[in-house]
Amino acid sequence: MQVETSLLNAQRPVLPIPPTSARRSAPSRAIAKDAEIFAEGDDAESFYRVVSGVVRTYKTLSDGRRQIDAFHLPGDFFGLESGDEHRFTAEAVGDVTVTAYRRCALEALAMQDTELAKQATAAMMRALERAQDHMLLLGRKCAVEKVASFLLGLAERMSRSGDIELPMSRIDVADHLGLTIETVSRSLTHLERAGVIALPAHRRSIQLRNRAALARLNS
Amino acid sequence: MQVETSLLNAQRPVLPIPPTSARRSAPSRAIAKDAEIFAEGDDAESFYRVVSGVVRTYKTLSDGRRQIDAFHLPGDFFGLESGDEHRFTAEAVGDVTVTAYRRCALEALAMQDTELAKQATAAMMRALERAQDHMLLLGRKCAVEKVASFLLGLAERMSRSGDIELPMSRIDVADHLGLTIETVSRSLTHLERAGVIALPAHRRSIQLRNRAALARLNS
DNA sequence: CGTTTGATTGAGATCTGTCAAATGTAGTGG
DNA sequence: CCACTACATTTGACAGATCTCAATCAAACG
Numbered sequence: 435m436q437v438e439t440s441l442l443n444a445q446r447p448v449l450p451i452p453p454t455s456a457r458r459s460a461p462s463r464a465i466a467k468d469a470e471i472f473a474e475g476d477d478a479e480s481f482y483r484v485v486s487g488v489v490r491t492y493k494t495l496s497d498g499r500r501q502i503d504a505f506h507l508p509g510d511f512f513g514l515e516s517g518d519e520h521r522f523t524a525e526a527v528g529d530v531t532v533t534a535y536r537r538c539a540l541e542a543l544a545m546q547d548t549e550l551a552k553q554a555t556a557a558m559m560r561a562l563e564r565a566q567d568h569m570l571l572l573g574r575k576c577a578v579e580k581v582a583s584f585l586l587g588l589a590e591r592m593s594r595s596g597d598i599e600l601p602m603s604r605i606d607v608a609d610h611l612g613l614t615i616e617t618v619s620r621s622l623t624h625l626e627r628a629g630v631i632a633l634p635a636h637r638r639s640i641q642l643r644n645r646a647a648l649a650r651l652n653s
Numbered sequence: 654m655q656v657e658t659s660l661l662n663a664q665r666p667v668l669p670i671p672p673t674s675a676r677r678s679a680p681s682r683a684i685a686k687d688a689e690i691f692a693e694g695d696d697a698e699s700f701y702r703v704v705s706g707v708v709r710t711y712k713t714l715s716d717g718r719r720q721i722d723a724f725h726l727p728g729d730f731f732g733l734e735s736g737d738e739h740r741f742t743a744e745a746v747g748d749v750t751v752t753a754y755r756r757c758a759l760e761a762l763a764m765q766d767t768e769l770a771k772q773a774t775a776a777m778m779r780a781l782e783r784a785q786d787h788m789l790l791l792g793r794k795c796a797v798e799k800v801a802s803f804l805l806g807l808a809e810r811m812s813r814s815g816d817i818e819l820p821m822s823r824i825d826v827a828d829h830l831g832l833t834i835e836t837v838s839r840s841l842t843h844l845e846r847a848g849v850i851a852l853p854a855h856r857r858s859i860q861l862r863n864r865a866a867l868a869r870l871n872s
Numbered sequence: 873c874g875t876t877t878g879a880t881t882g883a884g885a886t887c888t889g890t891c892a893a894a895t896g897t898a899g900t901g902g
Numbered sequence: 903c904c905a906c907t908a909c910a911t912t913t914g915a916c917a918g919a920t921c922t923c924a925a926t927c928a929a930a931c932g
Contacts, residue, residue: 493785493786495789495793495794495872496872499793501792501793516775516778516779516782521782556735558777559735559777560735561781562780562784565784565785566722566740566741566784568788569720569788570714570720570722572788572792573828573830574720574831577919604879609792612791612793613920613921614921614922615878615879615880616881616921616922617919617921619879619880619881620880620920622879622880623880623881636929637880652714795888796888822910823911824910832888833888834910834911834912835888835911836888836889837911838912839912841911841912842912855897856911875930875932876929876930876931876932877928877930878927878928878930879926879927879929880927881925881927882923882926883922883923883924883925884921884922884924885921885922887918888919889916889918890916890917890918891914891915891916891917892914892915893913893914893915894911894914895910895912896909896910896911896912898908898909898910899906900905900906900907900908901905901906902903902904902906
């Protein structure tokens with residue numbers, strides 16, 4: 435896990451860091467793999483920004499079915515709420531470092547024209563756009579298309595080469611795409627047999643061999 | 654219907670809009686059933702608020718598969734974008750009246766502390782929250798659960814009694830829930846046979862007979 | 873090494889989609 | 903008011919995609 439995390443960070447472009455006025459009151463927090471950052475229903479005292487590692491946010495049904503609405507990479511904000519409770523749970527996918535911002539700070543800052551307020555608003559809009567794209571994926575794409583879209587999106591966000599080091603397990607991928615782990619696995623081998631991707635021995639790494647074919651799958 | 658549509662498209666070029674200082678005189682636009690308000694890729698010159706009727710916003714894949722991300726009821730905002738293009742298409746479900754706001758107006762107002770800016774921001778947050786709930790529905794609920802959740806949500810938004818008059822066709826419902834019209838129909842009759850809802854002769858009206866049972870279906 | 877965990881593969885069941893037909897409703901014109 | 907049409911919805915039979923359950927395999931770890 436350590437290895438994967440550092441690889442990921444190495445591939446990421448350097449983060450833009452909020453201005454010092456905001457950073458002064460922004461403590462950095464280290465979180466261990468699979469540890470909870472906040473839970474559905476918790477008071478939304480703070481929101482967060484990923485410094486290193488990956489965070490998943492999800493909702494669950496009463497019988498345990500889970501939908502991961504997003505993975506948050508370094509630089510991404512998460513945990514912004516309109517109400518006073520968190521509406522989903524956030525956990526560390528691997529070892530993670532986050533910056534915490536007091537929520538009241540945002541509301542105070544929102545009135546002003548600060549860099550942090552702008553970034554937070556922009557983050558919300560991006561989250562909405564991603565959610566809209568993801569609804570199309572969940573509602574109308576078949577399994578292979580879902581996996582292809584996911585790989586393309588991840589490559590775009592975390593790698594400029596064609597190599598992806600998946601930060602998350604198959605279960606996480608499945609719960610993000612509305613599939614089971616078996617179907618995710620079968621879709622991957624299907625793409626591999628079609629020569630679109632390669633799956634090296636280390637099963638968390640994936641090479642994109644034919645981006646055009648992948649792109650065709652989520653037109 | 655064709656005639657009406659083309660008439661509307663003819664008047665689609667943006668109306669002259671008075672300065673934002675006169676918000677009370679924000680122009681009202683009448684739109685005929687199934688006419689387009691804006692399309693994916695259009696310049697996002699304006700955003701809108703529903704005055705009367707219902708609006709659907711959707712994305713499509715290249716082969717025509719469609720995902721309706723939301724239905725907008727009177728009072729709802731839609732068409733707010735972070736970029737300079739609309740990222741989905743908006744159409745009138747029935748006959749509709751909307752208020753149009755110039756986009757630059759919002760950006761100017763965002764700096765200030767106006768009521769409209771606040772409402773627009775709140776609308777965005779609500780849209781995000783709905784999108785997150787809807788991802789759980791699309792990714793992890795079965796057909797009957799999807800229909801039950803949809804009916805409950807609609808009843809909550811547009812009726813305090815247990816009677817719903819569906820504003821949209823089965824096709825629209827299906828494309829919102831990630832199903833086919835046949836499966837929507839079968840789910841409805843299934844709920845009817847279970848005594849949870851009643852389906853009067855007029856097939857667009859639905860009576861909720863057992864809200865507790867419906868609520869149990871989307872826990 | 874054995875164990876544990878995660879991932880892949882296989883076989884069969886189930887749910888939803890597809891195609892086709894029947895039914896019902898609204899609308900039209902005689 | 904009654905055919906008659908057009909359209910939306912429902913229903914049925916079947917196919918196909920994904921899920922479930924189970925076994926195998928591989929890598930990581932003590």
